[in-house]
Amino acid sequence: MRDQPLPHRSFSLPILDWVRHYEKSWVKPDIIAGVTAAAVVLPKAMAYATVAGLPVQVGLYTAFVPMVVYALLGTSRPLSVSTSATLAILTAAALGQVAPGGGAAQLAIATATLTVLVGGILILAALLRFGFVANFISEPVLTGFKGGIAIVIVLDQLPKLIGLHVVKGSFFHNVYALVTGLPHLSTATVAVGLVTIAVLVALEHFYPKSPAPLIAVALGIAGVGLLGLGKYGVSVVGHIPTGLPSLVMPDLALVEALWPAAAGIALMSFTETIASGRAFAQSGEPVPQPNRELLATGLGNAAGALLGAMPAGGGTTQTAVNRLVGAHSQLAELVTAAVTLATMVLLAPLIGLMPHATLAGVVIVYSVGLFKPADFRAILSVRRTEFVWAVVALAGVVLLGTLQGILIAILVSLVALAHQVSDPPIYVLRRKRGTNVFRPVSAQHPDDEEFPGLLLLRPEGRIFFVNASNLGHKIAPLVERARPQVVALDMRAVFDLEYTALKMWTEAEKKFREHGIAVWLVGLNPDVFAVVEKAPLGKALGHERMFLNLEQALAAWHALQDKQNASPGLVR
Structure with missing residues (x-):
């Protein structure tokens, strides 16, 4: 289906389309899917907030506001919108430039500025009909980029998993700091992290439809409350404010420093969103329209920015859960948002007991999946040249940093395109x-x-x-x-x-x-x-x-x- 021109359908809300054709038999599976997806989304969103160097409640805000906006304006019925490992690590790199070691207030303002810039760029791209841009990053380059992101995230989370505090630096600095710090690790923290990973892996393998992240997080909280893990040196999340997020205004003085990073994050947000939406569209459903997806995710980010959210986009894992459990429409996303709201209002004190090692275990298990050796082998078996592009993108992310890595990924894709058109058969x-x-x-x-x-x-x-x-x-x-x-x-x-x-x-x-x-x-x-x-x-x-x-x-x-x-x- 071709993407419809924005001006022609500017007054047509996608929610009116699916509500008009909604069937009563969808209510129960949509509610079940929404609750189940929430069990996956919320622990991961909180974990990814920590990857970005932000308080865990930011993950809840990100799973609430953008989710609601997308449900009203998005064109994919099963797509579940919050944040992702890729967006989290890109956000961390961007915030590290403008608020290194900043306090909570400074981080909140910088995050709001970054997120509203991401939203503004996505909205502008929608108005300029730049939906085709998602096709400019080739699949091999995206494979390499995500593989590099996986390595960076795992290396970033390993100190939290074993109870070390290291000063972050380059890739080789971080590896050296981790290795030299091993004699000082916390045995209790390591045990909590390994148990979390074991629970997640076992549940994903034997009970793939279970809310594995929620169960792992619940066990971590129970361990702190019942076994007193804190007295053994296991650090916890700490106080989380109860209630709705407060209004946060962006700082225009930060725009100049943040807009290049925001452009890269916007590109990855859109790429992940459109890929997830297309992957899980079923026969007979509307195909996600790229320019409408830009508009929906852009408005979701812009609205979320004012309420403390970090950059958001469609997530493959949570969308897969949403679909597999039986989601038929965007009602499932609204149910997920409602569960998130209830969590913010009622469960925040309980979440404060969550061990950092548990969050690190959740991040590591689901980030490792970004690195897929089978995809690299498949590329190599077909064309060696594209395999080299994938490796270059991976090396760029790992060795030069995530923001530089995304620029390298785009550059490699454009060079690949130029090479192909310059050498016709x-x-x-x-x-x-x-x-x-x-x-x-x-x-x-x-x-x-x-x-x-x-x-x-x-x-x-x-x-x-x-x-x-x-x-x-x-x-x-x-x-x-x-x-x-x-x-x-x-x-x-x-x-x-x-x-x-x-x-x-x-x-x-x-x-x-x-x-x-x-x-x-x-x-x-x-x-x-x-x-x-x-x-x-x-x-x-x-x-x-x-x-x-x-x-x-x-x-x-x-x-x-x-x-x-x-x-x-x-x-x-």
């Missing part, structure tokens, strides 16, 4: 015997017909100033080896021929003609034919050397051969 064609099928020369088809004196070539893609010269360099040795009388270019797969490339081809045709080689063009689409016809190349070839298809070109070749045989002195 060109195939030598032969005909399958007894048919009118022309196909590239292949070792699997050694008996295909060739026609001595006629070289059939098929270029593919857009031919323009970037790749025209490379294409010429590829054609030259083919002509040198074949020494043909006629080079026929099958142009069916060429959808555009740019002026610079056309001029270069005109000069090439002239040189071929001077060496006694004729150039024919075959299968031009109407747009390319119109361009060629108006150019000197069209005048040089004339309609007699431009053919509708390869069959016509081959018939003309046979006719030319017959004439040459009848009149040996015939000059083309």
Whole structure:
């Protein structure tokens, strides 16, 4: 389904669409899905808030306001919106630049400024119809980027898992600090962290539909309350304010320093949102519309910023839970938001007993899943070049930092795109015997017909100033080896021929003609034919050397051969 223009549907709220078609049989599964998703979303959101260096209640605010706004404006029915590991680590890097070691008030203002900038960028992108931008980060590069994020997050959380306090720095500094600090770890803290990880892994493996994070967090809180783990050196979250979030205003003085990071976070938020929405859309449901998704997540971030939320976006894990448990509509998200609200109002004091090691265990278990060796192997098994791009993106995140890493990921994607368009393929064609099928020369088809004196070539893609010269360099040795009388270019797969490339081809045709080689063009689409016809190349070839298809070109070749045989002195 094509994305609908924003101006045309500016007064159409997606909530009206799904409410209008809502079925009574969906109520129970939507409620169950919303409650179950909340059991997964809330512990992870609080854990990711700590990854960002923020109080745990910020995770609750992020799972509330953006969730409600998206349910009203978003186009994906199962998508569950809060924060993610990727957004958390990017947020941490951004806040570290403007509020290093800042107090709670300073962090709240910086977070509000960052989040409202993310929302504003997403809204502006929606108005400018930039939804297509999500396609500019290739899958191998995104694989590498997420793998790097996983390594960074795990390394960041390991000190909390074992009860160490280390001064953060570069990747190698952090590794060194962790290794040298091992003799000073807290045995009780390690035990809590390992139990948390064991519970999560066991539940995910044996009972995948269970609210594993909620159970792990409940066990951690119970351990503190019943076993007095605090007296053994296990640190806890501490006081969490009860009630609704307070209004926080952004600081315009921070905009200049934060907007580059906000742009990167906005891109990743949108990429994760649209990927999750598309992955879990079922047959018969509306396909997520990229520009509407930009608008919905943008408004969700902007509204959440004023109420203390950190940058938000769609999450794959929580959306998967939402869908698998039976969500049919955005009502499930509203139920999740209602559970979050109840948690803020009633359960905040209990959450304050949660061990930091428990939160670290939750983060590590679900962040490790971002690094998927199987995806790297799959890329390598198909194309080595894309595997290199994935590794470069991973190394950029790990060694240079997450914000620099996202820039490297984008740069690698653009370089990959430029490389692909600058090096278009060109195939030598032969005909399958007894048919009118022309196909590239292949070792699997050694008996295909060739026609001595006629070289059939098929270029593919857009031919323009970037790749025209490379294409010429590829054609030259083919002509040198074949020494043909006629080079026929099958142009069916060429959808555009740019002026610079056309001029270069005109000069090439002239040189071929001077060496006694004729150039024919075959299968031009109407747009390319119109361009060629108006150019000197069209005048040089004339309609007699431009053919509708390869069959016509081959018939003309046979006719030319017959004439040459009848009149040996015939000059083309």
